[in-house]
């Protein structure tokens with residue numbers, strides 16, 4: 206059934222990683238880029254919509270600047286990305302032109318997707334490009350990102366784009382055949398997982414970090430990306446870009462690499478946006494009763510909050526932490542951190558006498574809350 210679902214996928218996000226786009230970290234693999242363009246053009250002929258999330262800006266910049274190694278400092282990487290991003294989109298535009306198609310460059314930061322207005326704008330621009338038959342080529346806006354606001358790896362960005370566009374599938378192409386039971390570079394006995402449920406916690410234990418000096422994130426970010434993509438109903442395939450026609454074959458429903466299936470009912474668009482808030486302004490510590498209430502779909506009341514961590518304003522995105530220290534949910538706080546501290550452990554009826562007013566009876570309303 207899951208295979209049929211990929212065969213029926215109309216809107217697909219394809220992510221190609223640094224480990225694949227580049228020749229050993231310096232320069233672009235133009236043959237590979239031409240090959241992906243050919244496969245994507247085939248899918249366009251079948252009236253399917255494809256968005257490409259591509260890494261490779263830093264690697265291309267390193268080559269253009271004539272450097273003999275990847276830079277170490279952030280500002281050198283950002284400079285290389287700025288030079289190389291132009292080369293990256295030139296390469297894609299030339300490759301797609303051969304099939305009578307155009308590409309569009311989209312550079313995103315986390316802030317663009319965390320702000321609801323900009324999120325909606327990004328969505329309408331992307332859907333307009335798809336209606337025009339243009340292939341959006343998305344990368345992180347490396348020039349302006351700082352550690353606090355960056356996606357870091359493009360797997361996360363691919364998942365957020367799949368959420369943003371409510372795509373049916375996320376295809377992550379990398380330098381390994383898929384997800385193995387352990388990093389195959391380190392464990393010769395590792396075996397390939399063919400199919401699993403996205404979000405299955407045992408998968409995170411199998412996945413390790415990046416295997417090369419080129420890639421960022423490794424397999425763990427791909428497994429987490431699949432969990433995230435599943436929230437809007439997208440299945441994720443992790444496959445090798447060195448296979449013959451991996452994109453085209455996956456899109457016919459063939460099982461190539463690892464398929465991580467979405468089994469959870471898709472979240473509403475608003476909850477989806479909330480789930481995509483990667484930057485949290487603070488933490489609310491909950492007691493066991495509150496954890497149970499949240500899991501049962503209820504709102505978070507002040508009585509169940511034992512402590513408040515961080516400084517934040519009303520409306521900020523905060524994490525809800527269980528007594529064992531696990532994030533069990535995140536949501537938008539109806540109270541700033543100062544007020545939240547005053548009403549923690551108190552009944553809703555006490556709020557007015559403590560604060561002199563009641564904004565909302567709950568700290569986080571269930572409509573603004575999402576279980577992790």
Ligand SMILES: Nc1ncnc2c1ncn2[C@@H]1O[C@H](COP(=O)(O)OP(=O)(O)O)[C@@H](O)[C@H]1O
Pocket residue numbers: 221222223224225260360378379380381383384385386387388389390411412413414415416417419420421422423424425
């Ligand atoms: N369980 C695993 N299965 C497969 N690959 C793994 C696993 N754990 C870690 N890896 C490493 O993840 C690497 C792919 O991630 P990365 O280097 O970030 O590539 P990309 O640039 O395509 O995102 C592989 O080369 C591999 O060494």
Ligand SMILES: N[C@@H](CCC(=O)OP(=O)(O)O)C(=O)O
Pocket residue numbers: 221222223224259260261262263264286344345347357358359360419420421422423
């Ligand atoms: N934005 C960076 C790529 C980030 C990165 O390497 O991500 P990944 O392909 O997931 O290993 C670039 O274009 O060079």
